[in-house]
Amino acid sequence: MSASIRETDGCGAEITGVSVPRASAAEIDLIRQAVFDRGVAFLHGQDLTPEEQIAFAEKIGPIVVNRYFPPSEKYPQIAKVEKTEEQTTNIGGGWHTDHSYDQAPAMGSVLLAVETPPSGGDTQFANMYAAYEALSDGLKETLGSLRALHASEHIYGVDGVYGKTDQAHLAGKTDTPSAVHPVVITHPGSGKKALYVNPAFTVRFDGWSVEESRPLLGFLYQHAIKPQFTTRFSWKPGSIAIWDNRATWHLAMNDYQGHRRLMHRITIAGGPLAA
Numbered sequence: 001m002s003a004s005i006r007e008t009d010g011c012g013a014e015i016t017g018v019s020v021p022r023a024s025a026a027e028i029d030l031i032r033q034a035v036f037d038r039g040v041a042f043l044h045g046q047d048l049t050p051e052e053q054i055a056f057a058e059k060i061g062p063i064v065v066n067r068y069f070p071p072s073e074k075y076p077q078i079a080k081v082e083k084t085e086e087q088t089t090n091i092g093g094g095w096h097t098d099h100s101y102d103q104a105p106a107m108g109s110v111l112l113a114v115e116t117p118p119s120g121g122d123t124q125f126a127n128m129y130a131a132y133e134a135l136s137d138g139l140k141e142t143l144g145s146l147r148a149l150h151a152s153e154h155i156y157g158v159d160g161v162y163g164k165t166d167q168a169h170l171a172g173k174t175d176t177p178s179a180v181h182p183v184v185i186t187h188p189g190s191g192k193k194a195l196y197v198n199p200a201f202t203v204r205f206d207g208w209s210v211e212e213s214r215p216l217l218g219f220l221y222q223h224a225i226k227p228q229f230t231t232r233f234s235w236k237p238g239s240i241a242i243w244d245n246r247a248t249w250h251l252a253m254n255d256y257q258g259h260r261r262l263m264h265r266i267t268i269a270g271g272p273l274a275a
Contacts, residue, residue, distance in 0.1 A: 003027050005034055011127035011231040011248060012040040020240065021052045028059045031242060035060075035108060036189030040125050040233075040243035040250075047238045048112055050075045053264060057110045060242065061268040064106060068156050068170055072264055081111070081263040083254075089165035090261070092252040095126065095225060096200030097245045098267070101152040103179045107270035108244045113235040117259035123241065124232045126249040128194040131224040132184060135195075143183045144275065147206040148197050148213075151178040155200065180206050182275035187246050194247050195224060196273065224249065235263075246273065 003017040013034045018027050020043065034041040048056070054077050057063055065071070069079035069091075083090045099106035132140070153176035155161055163171030183205070185196045199221045204213035232253075233241060243250060 003030055005030070007038060008042070008231045010130070010227065010229050011038065011125045012042060012233070012243075013038040014042045016043075018043060020046045020048060020056050023056070023059070032060055033189075035242050035244045036187065036247070039127050039129065039248035040241055042233055043240045043242075044236060045238050046112070046240050048240075050078055050264070053078065053110065053112055053266060057266040057268060060110065061107055061270075064267050064269040066265070066267050067175055068173060069265065070169065077266055079265045079267070081252075081265050083167075083256075083261050085258055085260050087166045088257065089162075089167045090252055090254040091167060091170070092250065093254045094200055095198065095221070095249045095251045097196075097198045097249050099245060099270075100150040100181065100196070100198055100201045101177050101179055103177070104269075104271045105179075105181070105273065106245055107268045108242060108246075109268065110266045111241050111243075112264045113237050113239040114264055115260055115262040116235045116237055116239075117256035117261055120253060120256035120259075121261045122232050122234050122253045124230055124251045124253065125241075125243065126225050127229045128196065128224065128247050128249065129187075129190075129192050130229045131220075131226075132193055132195040134226075134229075135223070140184070143195075146183040147180050148183050149178060149180050149203045149206055150198075150201045151203045152176045152201065153178070154203075178203075181273045184275060185246060185273045186275060187244075188271075188274075189244075190247070192247075195220065196246065197221075198249055246270070
């Protein structure tokens with residue numbers, strides 16, 4: 001079977017006909033371009049060993065070890081994204097894009113489903129290309145001159161929000177970077193413009209107060225998750241999502257209380273962002 005792509009509504013593309021461990025250079029290029037163009041690529045039925053997941057991720061881009069998530073046994077490149085049967089808080093349960101608080105934010109992630117609940121635990125993705133394109137010309141012009149501060153301390157720091165939950169091991173960190181990025185970026189792989197703020201890590205516009213920033217940021221956050229910009233992905237063991245943090249947001253649904261969900265995530269290094 002040859003590789004084929006089907007665009008999913010709102011955001012992303014599903015790729016079939018590819019066996020990730022045996023993917024050719026042309027198939028890797030197809031996957032990478034689908035991620036650049038559509039924000040996220042979905043594949044099912046990929047029964048990968050840790051070594052195979054690492055080898056695949058390295059073909060997409062250089063791996064960076066996540067500073068906050070616990071590593072899987074024996075493989076520091078793979079972070080465990082886990083919620084146990086006893087826990088009530090999941091990881092990534094609000095809309096966000098990973099690593100926007102870094103000076104050179106991560107390009108994206110390769111997330112593999114290892115254990116999934118009988119139902120629930122889907123991930124939603126939102127398309128920041130489409131969200132930007134749907135804005136008025138006047139607002140595009142305004143946003144094009146703005147930069148925003150992104151921070152991690154309020155999430156992962158000593159008083160971070162995870163510290164008040166049963167995922168407290170994610171908080172209490174002292175390595176909590178912050179960075180200022182353009183509010184509208186030009187994606188280096190697609191050449192398209194994307195909205196680059198997110199509810200979890202964007203604190204305020206650069207040069208504005210938090211109070212002054214709140215109304216416009218709030219509007220953008222509500223706008224970006226309109227149904228026409230989003231898709232919802234249902235996982236099975238062996239499902240993979242490869243997403244681009246520069247073009248998407250994502251949110252992990254927390255609707256499977258009493259069941260375990262274990263994902264293996266590899267982060268792909270990125271670089272500085274340009275308007």
